[in-house]
Amino acid sequence: MSIRYAFNSDPKPQTRKIIVDESAATASPGRRNLTISNLENTGVCNPPDPSNFRVEDCTIPKIEDGEVLVETVYLSMDPAQRCQMNEETGVDYIEPLRLGETVHGLGGMGKIIQSKCETLNVGDIVVNSELGWPWQRICVRKASELTKGNLRKGETCVISSAAGAVGMLAGQICKLLEAGRVIGITSTPEKCEYLLTSNLGFDSAIAYKTEDVSTKLKEMAPEGVDLYFDNVGGDISDTVIKQMNEGGDVILCGAISTYNTDVGYPPPISEELQQIIRQKSINRNRFLVLDYTTEFPEALRTLEAWFRDGKLKCEVTMRYGLENAGSAFVEMMEGKNIGKMLVEVTSPRKG
Ligand SMILES: NC(=O)c1ccc[n+]([C@@H]2O[C@H](COP(=O)([O-])OP(=O)(O)OC[C@H]3O[C@@H](n4cnc5c(N)ncnc54)[C@H](OP(=O)(O)O)[C@@H]3O)[C@@H](O)[C@H]2O)c1
Incomplete structure (x- = not known):
């Protein structure tokens, strides 16, 4: 077959x-x-x-x-x-x-x-x-x-919905591309435990339902966040963006926290956040996988090779x-x- x-x-x-x-x-x-x-x-x-x-x-x-x-x-x-x-x-x-x-x-x-x-x-x-x-x-x-994302070696990356399909891969790929530190955000301590113990390469994880995301993120990334892979939008994303460094990148992949609401996509951001984004020259770009169909075969080959070599888990x-x-x-x-x-x-x- x-x-x-x-x-x-x-x-x-x-x-x-x-x-x-x-x-x-x-x-x-x-x-x-x-x-x-x-x-x-x-x-x-x-x-x-x-x-x-x-x-x-x-x-x-x-x-x-x-x-x-x-x-x-x-x-x-x-x-x-x-x-x-x-x-x-x-x-x-x-x-x-x-x-x-x-x-x-x-x-x-x-x-x-x-x-x-x-x-x-x-x-x-x-x-x-x-x-x-x-x-x-x-x-x-x-x-x-x-991929869009301008990851430079050694940078600190944050991934929301990190225990999900996209997030799990995004976190592992950041690590394979030699990010300095990868922090996952997901709902529960059990999911955090999974991210940390299953060899996915996450360095730390925040359970947004039981922990204060802002406080934990300050502890885990005291030098600030360079790249944020945003799967959820809403309060979690606002909190992460507030702790981003000058010239950082937000990859706006999805906003699941708003999908059961009448907020449109991409979700509007507050004046306060817009100001932070302007002042710190943060790049916040929409990512749509369909914009990269011509790169699918090559990407698939790379992912397949990583998977076969045991470097990527699905x-x-x-x-x-x-x-x-x-x-x-x-x-x-x-x-x-x-x-x-x-x-x-x-x-x-x-x-
Ligand atoms: N731009 C693109 O081309 C593209 C392609 C595929 C997917 N996406 C987007 O990427 C995101 C993840 O998609 P996926 O297929 O990988 O799904 P997934 O992460 O495997 O599953 C969805 C997860 O969303 C989280 N979630 C649900 N409600 C939430 C809330 N109110 N706040 C925070 N997290 C919440 C849950 O994880 P927790 O337990 O952590 O809450 C759930 O497991 C979605 O926003 C999706 O629309 C974008």
Whole structure:
């Protein structure tokens, strides 16, 4: 079984009808298709609830030339999906979910069970290169679909939502790029303990639910913060920015603390903070992973090499069964994950 990443660098794969395994989708007894639709929007200022989603049987779709039929193995649970549950997402790169239609998730991984294109074969494992993966067990994918930060050696970096998918990698990468000190901020002492004891390279960690972030940060970074990788926005970010050094960098990656509110993205910052940012010449730039798609293949090679060499760890919190995607998403929003929250829809060891 080979792994193929359907990246943009291969925008026009051949679509000759040469690899067709018509039996694959229908012959397997008990292969039942399921889909999850968005039943109702949660309301801008309410947290999401599993009852917002409905699990339904659906037919196994047919594919056209240039398409593949994919059995979903993993679904990615992403905070940005919360913005899709409002009538306006507040950003131009993701659309709101359509009521009653299959949830248009952001990422996934699956195994090809039928192919009508030359470049992808039955049995290949694929991930999406462009945003989008439906919350559906067996789905059609088009074959063609398939850092910013100025870190200088020795600097002090702070990562918020440090025990999550992005934060965990950001912290480790800072260390691999020879940051002087990496400080993680996460919710609980247990998550802090995990950051410090699991060889992720974090030097210290702050539990924002039980500790005073400002006091702890002063203790851990008495010389100030040079780089802040901001995943959360809100009070935590205001506190960190107030302790940043002249010429520091804020990488504005996300603002999950505001996603269940009517605050837009990027969240506005107070006049006091704007003044600090101006006076200290702090660079505060938005980071959007989609701006770097051309660099994905190279980045993936680097990450893969680090991973193989044991220099990079990828923690996953797994939930099982498409039926549980809604509750897994809610759990991720509530911080019940360590590392990447995934839903295993089909066992990767199957068939
Ligand atoms: N710009 C981009 O291209 C891009 C791409 C992917 C993700 N993002 C953003 O990056 C951030 C992290 O995404 P992820 O996929 O890695 O998710 P994640 O960190 O794995 O999971 C979300 C985490 O957010 C934390 N959280 C929830 N409510 C919070 C609150 N009120 N205040 C502080 N932390 C809170 C929880 O951790 P705790 O237990 O620590 O609270 C939870 O585990 C999100 O803001 C997301 O939108 C941006």
